[in-house]
Amino acid sequence: MTNSTTKFLLLLLLPTFLLIIFFYSYFFNQNNFNFNPTLNKLLKPPSNPSINISNQLDNNNHVRLRHNISFFTLLKKKLEKKEKKKKKKKKSNLEKLEEGLARARAAIREAARTRNYTLKEEVTTFIPRGSVYRNPHAFHQSHIEMIKRLKIWTYKEGEQPLVHHGPLSNIYGVEGQFIEEMEGKTTSNKFMARHPDEAHIFFLPFSVAKTVQFLYRPLVSYNRGPLHRVALDYVNVVAMKYPYWNASHGADHFMVSCHDWAPDISDADPKLFKNLIRALCNANSSEGFQPMRDVSIPEIKIPVGKLCPPSLGLRISKRQIFAFFAGGNHGHVRTYLFEHWKEKKDEDIQVYEYLPKNLNYFQMLGQSKFCLCPSGYEVASPRIVEAIHAECVPVIIKDNYSFPFNDVLDWSEFSIHIPVAKIPEIKTILKGISFKDYLKLVKGVRSVKWHFTLNRPSKPFDLIHMMLHSIWLRRLDIILPYQ
Numbered sequence: 001m002t003n004s005t006t007k008f009l010l011l012l013l014l015p016t017f018l019l020i021i022f023f024y025s026y027f028f029n030q031n032n033f034n035f036n037p038t039l040n041k042l043l044k045p046p047s048n049p050s051i052n053i054s055n056q057l058d059n060n061n062h063v064r065l066r067h068n069i070s071f072f073t074l075l076k077k078k079l080e081k082k083e084k085k086k087k088k089k090k091k092s093n094l095e096k097l098e099e100g101l102a103r104a105r106a107a108i109r110e111a112a113r114t115r116n117y118t119l120k121e122e123v124t125t126f127i128p129r130g131s132v133y134r135n136p137h138a139f140h141q142s143h144i145e146m147i148k149r150l151k152i153w154t155y156k157e158g159e160q161p162l163v164h165h166g167p168l169s170n171i172y173g174v175e176g177q178f179i180e181e182m183e184g185k186t187t188s189n190k191f192m193a194r195h196p197d198e199a200h201i202f203f204l205p206f207s208v209a210k211t212v213q214f215l216y217r218p219l220v221s222y223n224r225g226p227l228h229r230v231a232l233d234y235v236n237v238v239a240m241k242y243p244y245w246n247a248s249h250g251a252d253h254f255m256v257s258c259h260d261w262a263p264d265i266s267d268a269d270p271k272l273f274k275n276l277i278r279a280l281c282n283a284n285s286s287e288g289f290q291p292m293r294d295v296s297i298p299e300i301k302i303p304v305g306k307l308c309p310p311s312l313g314l315r316i317s318k319r320q321i322f323a324f325f326a327g328g329n330h331g332h333v334r335t336y337l338f339e340h341w342k343e344k345k346d347e348d349i350q351v352y353e354y355l356p357k358n359l360n361y362f363q364m365l366g367q368s369k370f371c372l373c374p375s376g377y378e379v380a381s382p383r384i385v386e387a388i389h390a391e392c393v394p395v396i397i398k399d400n401y402s403f404p405f406n407d408v409l410d411w412s413e414f415s416i417h418i419p420v421a422k423i424p425e426i427k428t429i430l431k432g433i434s435f436k437d438y439l440k441l442v443k444g445v446r447s448v449k450w451h452f453t454l455n456r457p458s459k460p461f462d463l464i465h466m467m468l469h470s471i472w473l474r475r476l477d478i479i480l481p482y483q
């Protein structure tokens with residue numbers, strides 16, 4: 001036979017051979033299964049395959065299934081596998097994210113139940129221990145789960161100076177430091193999502209402080225219109241462009257601001273902003289701050305070129321001042337405080353409006369046993385963090401204030417809370433604290449210091465991680481619907 005004849009025969013035989021296999025399998029399959037394949041059907045398998053494979057595997061037929069596998073069952077199996085894979089991929093990103101969150105919730109509950117540390121997964125060197133935590137085990141587990149899983153998408157829309165940029169120092173500095181950290185501009189941020197589909201939460205990186213600085217210059221009007229428009233425009237742009245805001249009605253979106261006016265942005269459209277997580281310094285529950293939804297963040301007067309206030313705390317035995325305050329007459333709480341205690345009416349309660357030039361404010365904090373932290377024009381003030389860094393027990397004189405990180409920290413273990421109405425009783429209250437209890441409070445202050453320490457890049461359990469953890473907890477509280 002010539003070469004060409006062989007080729008011809010092969011060309012003729014091959015289709016015949018395939019046809020035989022086809023019909024053989026057709027009948028074979030028909031005899032054994034309720035299955036009526038056509039090529040078309042096989043290539044586009046029905047969504048609900050008529051072969052009851054799991055059924056078959058359950059009875060004695062399974063041996064035959066394994067060994068008498070035909071070409072078509074093989075092909076079908078392959079297609080089914082592919083379909084399964086496709087379905088798995090089709091399992092929405094949100095479904096995968098929610099499954100991860102469900103595992104995190106379970107692990108946190110388990111840690112709370114067994115009161116155990118999962119030390120085998122040692123992600124951090126810091127271990128929360130002691131009474132300053134509401135539940136150290138659950139908190140530890142939750143923090144680890146957050147580090148393991150949390151992905152944040154920071155929207156790219158918008159331009160400086162109002163977006164992607166904030167003040168880095170002074171009393172609004174936390175705002176800029178946080179924005180910068182999230183954008184990963186100067187430091188890498190392991191929480192950054194590569195794609196919004198893999199994000200659990202979405203950050204709106206506009207700066208209220210910068211908006212006020214640039215749109216209200218000179219500051220002649222306190223009308224909140226321009227501020228409202230910035231926030232509203234931003235949300236409308238990202239809600240038009242991406243599906244994420246609409247999918248959750250904003251419940252997995254957050255903003256961060258230390259500016260007094262920040263809570264006001266919600267008034268731009270209360271319905272639209274109903275679910276938005278607002279991380280605010282001005283955490284005044286009488287001004288619409290909702291502890292279950294919003295996040296209280298500490299205010300820090302960040303020194304230029306530094307990250308935290310000085311730590312000039314002396315040993316307890318060297319602290320000569322019983323209680324100390326120095327600050328402007330800002331707002332009614334201060335006025336009331338000054339009425340009762342200003343300028344050495346009492347040797348023990350040293351309250352100054354203007355500190356004499358020969359005295360150093362931070363040294364004074366470090367020489368004091370108790371540091372008074374009254375509200376100013378707004379509830380928050382940098383004094384709590386200053387006191388903590390000076391290892392001075394904060395005496396918080398505020399009403400309607402939602403304490404930062406209150407979800408995990410028990411503030412009564414490292415601070416004293418005095419309602420504004422009890423300002424005249426400050427001395428009686430503080431003198432009533434035994435030395436033993438005072439030592440316990442100081443110990444508490446020392447152990448929470450790290451949580452009020454700003455690092456760039458941020459480190460586990462530090463200030464920015466604590467802010468993120470508060471937001472993470474809000475996200476764990478909701479389950480987004482998925483198909």
Ligand SMILES: *[C@@H]1O[C@H](CO)[C@@H](O)[C@H](O)[C@H]1NC(C)=O
Pocket residue numbers: 034049050051052055
């Ligand atoms: C598959 O099995 C289920 C449960 O045994 C049965 O109800 C169903 O009719 C079966 N489907 C086919 C196509 O045989």
Ligand SMILES: *[C@@H]1O[C@H](CO)[C@@H](O)[C@H](O)[C@H]1NC(C)=O
Pocket residue numbers: 063064067068
């Ligand atoms: C394969 O099927 C044939 C006929 O359908 C049967 O006689 C034979 O025993 C089967 N082989 C095995 C290994 O089950």
Ligand SMILES: *[C@@H]1O[C@H](CO)[C@@H](O)[C@H](O)[C@H]1NC(C)=O
Pocket residue numbers: 114116117118119120
């Ligand atoms: C705590 O964890 C350790 C190590 O994982 C384990 O050996 C121990 O049994 C656990 N204790 C409880 C009460 O679950």
Ligand SMILES: *[C@@H]1O[C@H](CO)[C@@H](O)[C@H](O)[C@H]1NC(C)=O
Pocket residue numbers: 239240241242243246
């Ligand atoms: C989200 O909802 C708004 C208001 O209903 C609508 O204008 C916008 O187009 C929606 N966004 C997307 C991405 O569908």
Ligand SMILES: *[C@@H]1O[C@H](CO)[C@@H](O)[C@H](O)[C@H]1NC(C)=O
Pocket residue numbers: 285286399400419
């Ligand atoms: C605010 O504080 C005052 C004084 O303590 C209290 O009477 C009032 O109920 C508080 N309001 C809210 C919303 O917590």
Ligand SMILES: *[C@@H]1O[C@H](CO)[C@@H](O)[C@H](O)[C@H]1NC(C)=O
Pocket residue numbers: 284285286287331333375376377378379399400
């Ligand atoms: C908290 O908000 C209420 C309501 O706006 C206000 O009356 C109060 O003065 C605020 N507290 C402080 C300390 O600013």
